[in-house]
Amino acid sequence: MAKRNRAKHEKVILVAGGAGFVGSHLCAALLDRGNRVICLDSYLTGSPxxxxxxxxxxxxxxxxxxxCDEIDIEVPLDQIYNLACPASPPHYQADPIHTMMTSVAGTGNLLRLAERHEAVFLQASTSEIYGDPEKHPQQEDYWGHVNCTGPRACYDEGKRAAETLCFDSLRAGSVDARVARIFNTYGPHMRPNDGRIVSNFIVQALNNEPLTIYGSGEQTRSFCYVSDLVExxxxxxxxxxxxxxxxxxxxPGEFTVMELAELVLSKIKTTSSIVHAPLPEDDPLRRRPDITRAKALLDWEPKVPLTEGLPQTISWFRTALAKNRATERRNRSGHQQPATVLSQIG
Structure with missing residues (x-):
């Protein structure tokens, strides 16, 4: 296939996993920039x-x-983003073999599609490839500290294998592949039941339930608002x-889990308290990105602080949960068949 003009204003872009949390925001941003967008999603964790x-x-x-199935897109593609993989522990551990194959076989399928179309390819990798890091903050040249046989390995090792496929394709000259290692991200369109720390705390507080902190709460995370990540x-x-x-x-802003819990409680009128539970196996104790490379290469750094992004996320969850309760009331009244609404609003 002959190379097309990549500099043209309108590009045709495939977003795999485009109905997910980050993917849906990416699709909207690409449309706002005048592109044509094809969203590909199995709806396993994404939502219509x-x-x-x-x-x-x-x-x-x-x-x-x-x-994981062979992908056949006839429309000429300029770019392919691969965001197709469950990203929260309860979801990727629910079917760990499929999670692993999504990162390996699925990424392989998309790379072959990119090669056929001569499309630029971007793989959404993860900070989880650093595991429970012994180096802090984490730089891209750090190889990580990962349990390759533990309950999180299906995701961690799957993403590491996907990176290998991308860089082998790049070295072979078959695909212009790029890899983003994404750290904790939050914002509207998160699933209320997805098991991520921000959504967990917000939903628990809005429901006047205790906020569950695993371990001491001294472990740290860095939280990036979704619009910053998409940019x-x-x-x-x-x-x-x-x-x-x-x-x-x-x-790169670093917060303890306890600090996040207290911040959520300060933003929501609630009767919630804080309770502690055992720390899950292989859960990282510290997590913070070194973004020196992104600043130098992309002139990029986050602009939305947690104190600004958190209220916007809370507002979205408050509306989503209200819709959920209204639908449940209609279901109980017999006006329509029962449905699992939580999976439809995140």
Whole structure:
């Protein structure tokens, strides 16, 4: 296939996992920039509701498919983003073999699609490839400290294998592949029941339930608002020169889990208290990105502080949970068949 003009204003872009939390925001941002967007999602953890408003956009189209199956897109593609993989422990551990194959077989399928179309490829990797890090903050040249046979390995090792596929394809000259290592991200469209710390605390507080802290609460995380992450992904995809290595994308602001819990309680009128539970196996004790590389290569750094992004996220969850309760009331009244609503609003 002959190379097309990558500099043209309108690009045709495939977003695998585009109905998920980050993917839906990415699809919207790409449309806002005048591109044509094809969203591919199996709806395993993504939601039709996340892209419902986009369905009316003339440059948006939807393909329901698992990336583990062979992918055949006839429309010439300029770019492919791969965000297709469950990203929270309860979801990726629910079917660990499928999670691993999504990162390995699925990424392989998308790389072959990128090669056929001569499309630039961006792989959404994760800070989890650093495991429970012995180096802090984490730089891209750190190889990590990962349990390759533990309960989190399906995700951690799957993403590490996906990175290998990307960089082998790059070295072979078959695909212009880029890799973003994404740190904790939060914002609207998170699933209320996805098991991530921000959504857990917000939903528990809104429901006047105790906030569950695993371990002492002294373990740390860094929280990046979704709009900042999306901007970083787009800049990495459109970087003129391939970075030829992974790029950390995250907010270097570091908070203890206890600090996050107290901040959530300060933003929500609630009767919730704090309770402690045992720390899950292989749960990282410290996590903070070094974003020196992203600053230098992409001129990127987060702009939304946690104190600003958290109220916007709380507002979205408050509306989503209210819709959930209203639907449950209608179900009980017999006006429609019962449905699992939580999976439809995140």
């Amino acid at each position: 509701a996340n892209v419902d408003a986009l369905q009316r956009h003339p440059k948006f189209s939807m393909v329901e498919q698992d990336i 970083g992904l787009i800049r990495l995809m459109n970087c003129t020169l391939n970075p030829e290595g992974a790029v950390n994308l995250g907010n």
